[in-house]
Amino acid sequence: MIDLQELLSPFTETYERKLEGIAKNLVLNHNLNVHSWEHTQRVVHYIKAIVPNLVRQNSEPDSEDIRYLKRNAVAAGFFHDVGREIDSCDKGIHAILSEKIFLEKAAPLLEDYDIASIAYAIRYHSDKYSPDGKKPVMQNYYPPAEIDIRVAEALCDADRLDLIRLELYPVILPEFLNTDCAKSFANSPAHKGIYKEIFFSNEYMERFEKEEVEKREALNFSPE
Numbered sequence: 001m002i003d004l005q006e007l008l009s010p011f012t013e014t015y016e017r018k019l020e021g022i023a024k025n026l027v028l029n030h031n032l033n034v035h036s037w038e039h040t041q042r043v044v045h046y047i048k049a050i051v052p053n054l055v056r057q058n059s060e061p062d063s064e065d066i067r068y069l070k071r072n073a074v075a076a077g078f079f080h081d082v083g084r085e086i087d088s089c090d091k092g093i094h095a096i097l098s099e100k101i102f103l104e105k106a107a108p109l110l111e112d113y114d115i116a117s118i119a120y121a122i123r124y125h126s127d128k129y130s131p132d133g134k135k136p137v138m139q140n141y142y143p144p145a146e147i148d149i150r151v152a153e154a155l156c157d158a159d160r161l162d163l164i165r166l167e168l169y170p171v172i173l174p175e176f177l178n179t180d181c182a183k184s185f186a187n188s189p190a191h192k193g194i195y196k197e198i199f200f201s202n203e204y205m206e207r208f209e210k211e212e213v214e215k216r217e218a219l220n221f222s223p224e
Helices: 013-031 037-056 064-079 093-109 115-124 149-165 181-186 189-193 202-218
Strands: none
Touching: 013 037, 013 064, 013 093, 013 115, 013 181, 013 189, 037 181, 064 093, 064 115, 064 149, 093 115, 115 149, 149 181
């Protein structure tokens, strides 16, 4: 099993740098704090550590199947929040917008990528429940046959591992994670150690919730 502490390897692949640049500009334009560019970076690093555990056990660490899955999952990680305009809960609106932005701004530039699986992962990464009302783990989803569900598994677990930055989530519940490696890493000293200087209190979040409600009321906006 790949050690999830291997999180800080530098970006070296050209495709990553292109996607990183596009996504970074989009995320920074929203000037968010809780869902900042740093959050996206941590999600991508988690994805890189999770992916090798989703490929058959006899694969070499740098095998083509691992590289292909990683490039797709990393693309999903970079773009999963590009449509998010507020830090507070938007009931999944940002996931739909992020998928749309990915398909419009990134997908046309990509070759040898699984566009459908990336888009699927982005769309469903922030679900509170699966379509049939169960926990939002991918075993409770029934995607079309052409979708590689592992892309969504990697993104969802990576995004949920980063929830620990919020006081609201002092513990990451393993039943909301897809992969064994993420379940093993969640809440460990190594996991919590990443967040010694990254912490958003309940008071901080309550202030943002209030500000976002006021913004919605000013714009006569309803997330329903």
